[in-house]
Amino acid sequence: MRALQRLIQGKVLLLTICAAGIGGTFQFGYNLSIINAPTLHIQDFTNETWWARTGQPLPDHLVLLVWSLIVSLYPLGGLFGALLAGPLAIKLGRKKSLLVNNVFVVAAAILFGFSRRAGSFEMIMLGRLLVGVSAGVSMNVQPMYLGESAPKELRGAVAMTSAIFTALGVVMGQVVGLRELLGGPQAWPLLLASCLVPGLLQLASLPLLPESPRYLLIDCGDTEACLAALQRLRGPADVAGELAELEQERAACRDRRARRPWELFRERALRRQVASLVVLGSAMELCGNDTVYAYASGVFREAGIPEEKVQYAIIGTGSCELLTAFVSCVVIERLGRRVLLMGGYCLMTCWGSVFTVALYLQSSIPWMPYLAMSCIFAFILSFGIGPAGVTGILATELFDQTARPAAYMVSGALMWTMLFLEGLSHFIYVPFLGVCVCGAIYTGFFLPETKGKTFLEISEELHRLNFPRKSPGPTWRDPEVILSTEL
Numbered sequence: 001m002r003a004l005q006r007l008i009q010g011k012v013l014l015l016t017i018c019a020a021g022i023g024g025t026f027q028f029g030y031n032l033s034i035i036n037a038p039t040l041h042i043q044d045f046t047n048e049t050w051w052a053r054t055g056q057p058l059p060d061h062l063v064l065l066v067w068s069l070i071v072s073l074y075p076l077g078g079l080f081g082a083l084l085a086g087p088l089a090i091k092l093g094r095k096k097s098l099l100v101n102n103v104f105v106v107a108a109a110i111l112f113g114f115s116r117r118a119g120s121f122e123m124i125m126l127g128r129l130l131v132g133v134s135a136g137v138s139m140n141v142q143p144m145y146l147g148e149s150a151p152k153e154l155r156g157a158v159a160m161t162s163a164i165f166t167a168l169g170v171v172m173g174q175v176v177g178l179r180e181l182l183g184g185p186q187a188w189p190l191l192l193a194s195c196l197v198p199g200l201l202q203l204a205s206l207p208l209l210p211e212s213p214r215y216l217l218i219d220c221g222d223t224e225a226c227l228a229a230l231q232r233l234r235g236p237a238d239v240a241g242e243l244a245e246l247e248q249e250r251a252a253c254r255d256r257r258a259r260r261p262w263e264l265f266r267e268r269a270l271r272r273q274v275a276s277l278v279v280l281g282s283a284m285e286l287c288g289n290d291t292v293y294a295y296a297s298g299v300f301r302e303a304g305i306p307e308e309k310v311q312y313a314i315i316g317t318g319s320c321e322l323l324t325a326f327v328s329c330v331v332i333e334r335l336g337r338r339v340l341l342m343g344g345y346c347l348m349t350c351w352g353s354v355f356t357v358a359l360y361l362q363s364s365i366p367w368m369p370y371l372a373m374s375c376i377f378a379f380i381l382s383f384g385i386g387p388a389g390v391t392g393i394l395a396t397e398l399f400d401q402t403a404r405p406a407a408y409m410v411s412g413a414l415m416w417t418m419l420f421l422e423g424l425s426h427f428i429y430v431p432f433l434g435v436c437v438c439g440a441i442y443t444g445f446f447l448p449e450t451k452g453k454t455f456l457e458i459s460e461e462l463h464r465l466n467f468p469r470k471s472p473g474p475t476w477r478d479p480e481v482i483l484s485t486e487l
Contacts, residue, residue, distance in 0.1 A: 002357045011235065012209065012210070012232045012233050012234065012235065013150065013158070013233045013234075015205070015209060016146070016149060016206075016209045016210070016233065017146060017158060017200055017205040018203075018205075019159045019201075019205040019208075019209055020098060020142050020145055020146060020206065020440060021142065021161055021162065021163070021164070021165035022198045022201050022202055022205075023101075023102060023105075023138065023198050023199050023201065023202025023203070023206070024098060024138035024139070024141070024142035024162070024165065024202075025138060025139055025142055025143075025162045025163070025165040025166040025169065026165040026166070026168055026169040026172075027134060027135055027169060027195060027198055027199070028078075028135040028138065028139050028166055028169060029166040029167060029168065029170040029171075029172075029173065030169035030170070030172055030173045030195060030198065031074065031131045031132075031173070031195055032074070032135075032169070032173065033169070033170045033173030033174050033177070033318070034171060034172075034173040034176060034177050034191055034192065034194070034195075035070075035071060035074070035128075035189065035192075035354070036177065037177030037178070037179075037182075037183035037184050037188075037311075038183065038188035038191055038192070039067070040178070041184075041185045041188045042070065042121070042124065042188060043064075043066075043067050045061050045116065045121060046058065046063055046067070046121045047063055047064050049119050049120070049121050050345075052431070053119075054121060066121060066125075069125055069297070070121075070124055070125050070128050072130065072414065073125055073128045073129040073130075073132060073133040073293050074128045074129075074134060074135075074325055074361075075323075075416045075417075075419035076129065076132060076416075077128065077129040077130060077131065077132020077134075077135070077136060078131040078132040078133070078135050078136035078139070078412075078415075078416035078419070079132075079136060079412075079413055079416040079417060080132070080133050080136060080361075081132065081133040081134060081135060081136020081137040081138075081139075081140075081412070081416075082097060082136040082137075082139070082140055082408075082409060082411075082412025082413045082415070082416055083105075083136075083409055083412075083413060084136070084137055084416055085097070085136065085137045085139075085140035085141050085336065085405070085408060085409060085412060086261070086405035086406055086408060086409040087405075088100065088101075088108060088137060088141065088417075089140070089141050089144060089220070089405045089408075090258050090405050093211050093215050093216075093219075093220075094144055094148065094211065094212045094215055095145060095206060095209070095210075095212070095213070096140055096143055096211075097137065097141045097210045098137075098141055098142065098145065098202065098206060099202070099203065099206055099207065100225060101134050101137045101138055101141070102134070102199040102200075102202060104130045104131065104133045104134035104137075105126075105130075105134050105195055105196060105199035106196060106199060107130050107300035108126075108127040108131040108134070108195065109127075109192075109193040109194075109195055109199070110193075110349050111123040111124070111126055111127035111188070112124065112127045112189055112192035112193040112195075113189055113192075113193035114189075115127070115189060115192075116188075116189045117380075117478075118374055123225060124192070125172040130241065131195055132416075134199075136412055138323060139162075139412060140395075140408035140409065140411070140412045141408075141416070142162055143159050143162045143176065143392045143395070143396055144212075144395070144396060144405070144408055145212050146158050146159055146161065146373070147159045147393065147397065148212040148213070148214040148404075148446060149210070149212050149213065149214075149229075149233055149395030151234065151242065152216025152387050152452060152453065152454050152455075153452055154333070154334065155393075155397070156332040156333050156337065156390075156393060156450075157329050157330070157332055157333055159389070159391060159393040160325065160328055160329040160332055160389040160390070160393070161329060161386070161390065162329070162389065162392050163325040163329075163388045163392065164322065164325040164326060164389075166325075166330060166388070167318060167321040167322035167325045167384065167388070168190065168322055169321055170318040170321065170322075171315060171318040171319055173315055174190060174311075174315045174318050175315060176194060177191060178309075178311060179311070179341065182194065182309070183311075185213075204236075208334070209232075210228070210232045210233060211225070211229055212229070212378075213226045213229040213230045213233070213246065214226075214249070214401055216248060217246050217247070217250055218228055218246070218249060218250045218401045219252055220402065221250075225281075226243070226246065227239070227243060229322060230242060230400070231242060236471065243455060244354030245364075245454055245456070249332060249400070249401065249455055249456055250456075252400070252456065252459075253401050253402050254483030256402050258402050258403075258405060258406070259402055259403040260406055260407040261406045261409045261410050263406070264403060264406055264410060265458055268296070268466060268467075269462075269463065269466050269467075270399070270466070272398075272462055272463060272465045272466050273398040273399055273403075273444065274407075274410070275429060275446070276394055276398060276400065276442070276446065276447050277394055277395060277407060277410060277411050277414075278410070278414065278441070279392060279438070279442050280341070280387075280391050280394060280439060280442065280443065280447070281357035281391060281394075281411045281414045281434070282414060282418065283345070283387065283391075283414060283435050283436070283438060283439030283442075284346030284347065284387045284388070284391040284439075285414070285419065286414075286418060286435045287348055287383065287387060287435050287436050287439065288348075288352060288379075288435075288436075289348075289380065289383045289387075289388075290419070291474060292317075292355075292376055292380060293314075293317060293380075296313070296314055296317050297310055297314065297378050298371060299359075299362075299372045299373050299376060300313045300314075300373060302362055302369035302372070303369040303370050303372070303373045305370070314328070315378070317376060317377065317380055317389060320377050320380045320381050320384065321380050321381075321383065321384040321388060322384075323381070324380075324382075324384025324385050324388070325384050325388060325389055327384075327385070328340060328384065328385055328386065328388075328390070329389070332389075332451075333452070334337070334452060334483060336449045336450075336451040337386075337390050337393065337447070337449060337450060337451060338440065338443050338444065338447055338449050339386075340385055340390050341386045341390050341391075341440070341443040341447070342386075342440065342443045342444050343385060343387030344382050344383060344384075344385040344387045344388075344390075345387060345436040345437070345438050345440035345443070346384070346436075347378075347381075347382035348379055348382045348387075348436045349433050349436040349437055349440070350382075351375050351378040351379040351382060352375075352379060352436065354371065354375050354434050354435060355372060355375035355376070355379060356433075358371045358372035363458035373439035387439065393450075394411070394447075395408045395410075395411050396408040397450040397455070397458055398450070398458065398462065400455065400459055401455075440447070448461050448465065
């Protein structure tokens with residue numbers, strides 16, 4: 001709670017979080033969820049368009065193929081965006097990258113808005129690819145920007161806001177997609193084009209806010225701009241100590257160029273960091289949370305919820321994740337990262353096991369559908385406790401300034417690739433449960449706690465873990481020794 005109070009006191013930092021989030025991870029969650037409402041309408045439009053062009057209807061299997069392409073082009077664009085995020089963050093900076101990224105959103109909104117009038121479902125496909133690119137860039141640059149702009153005692157809470165905006169985007173997409181709003185058969189082009197609104201909000205607000213102080217000092221070498229950014233972000237607080245810490249980190253990174261993604265896998269000094277990124281990033285994507293959302297509609301119908309009310313129950317699932325994202329933001333600096341990750345994965349293992357049994361027995365035991373429905377909410381709540389937000393902090397805290405953009409490229413490429421994976425059958429959660437167990441075990445035994453530590457202290461601890469048989473690494477307080485060490 002104290003961290004939350006400090007966050008509110010730092011008004012500029014709070015505004016920076018909102019401006020970065022509304023056009024960042026909010027867009028990811030929003031575009032992920034709004035595509036569900038107009039599914040049948042877009043399929044009808046595809047068939048009508050083909051009929052107008054050829055005079056013949058498009059076979060059902062080809063209609064489904066076009067729809068599958070529309071859906072799958074979003075994660076494909078996200079993969080391209082993740083690979084683009086690193087170079088953009090290095091060359092343009094964190095803030096400018098987020099601003100330039102809105103070019104993709106504007107182009108996509110124009111394509112969506114005029115697709116029906118132009119009679120082109122190809123415009124929808126291209127628009128989905130472009131909003132995917134935008135989401136891939138923002139999902140990597142936003143947590144990097146916020147993590148580098150926050151003080152160490154608030155870094156976890158600030159970085160967790162990325163998960164809050166993702167969940168908020170999902171809920172808003174579900175609400176806007178209601179039949180009473182933009183989910184009707186005539187309004188779906190406006191529904192898809194509504195992604196322009198958060199993009200314009202970011203373009204109007206983010207230019208007024210400071211760039212990442214770490215980027216200004218370490219990457220650009222501009223001490224005055226760094227000091228000005230720190231003073232704006234911290235308000236009346238004394239920034240002399242934090243500036244001295246940044247100067248130490250600058251000395252540690254001197255004469256070192258930005259790493260490339262493949263170099264992270266070759267360097268032994270980054271072995272623990274890369275392993276944590278890959279294992280826990282894969283665990284978050286393969287834990288089965290997305291499949292829970294896919295099962296939700298069918299389970300709610302089995303439980304007796306009327307068809308016209310299912311859409312409101314779906315909004316409840318997104319609201320659960322939003323609620324736990326807020327709770328995690330408040331408690332992360334008190335409990336630490338490891339506790340939230342292990343607790344979340346352990347609870348997901350428990351509820352996923354019950355859910356698997358309930359799905360298998362729902363046709364033979366009358367009350368099983370109600371148990372399955374309860375498990376959906378419990379599983380999503382458990383996911384939001386830790387894995388949903390804490391995983392995104394890892395690339396910020398476990399890597400230094402020269403390796404951080406490359407680390408986000410690796411984690412982003414991994415995340416978007418995993419989104420291609422889908423599962424079916426009642427026993428889909430058996431492999432997912434194994435992923436949850438592995439995520440909890442790895443966190444408990446291999447991931448160091450980063451709560452309340454400076455980036456340099458984290459690097460020292462990781463050095464000891466990566467080279468356990470060697471003498472401890474030199475302290476970061478002597479620049480002459482720093483220049484002689486492997487780090």
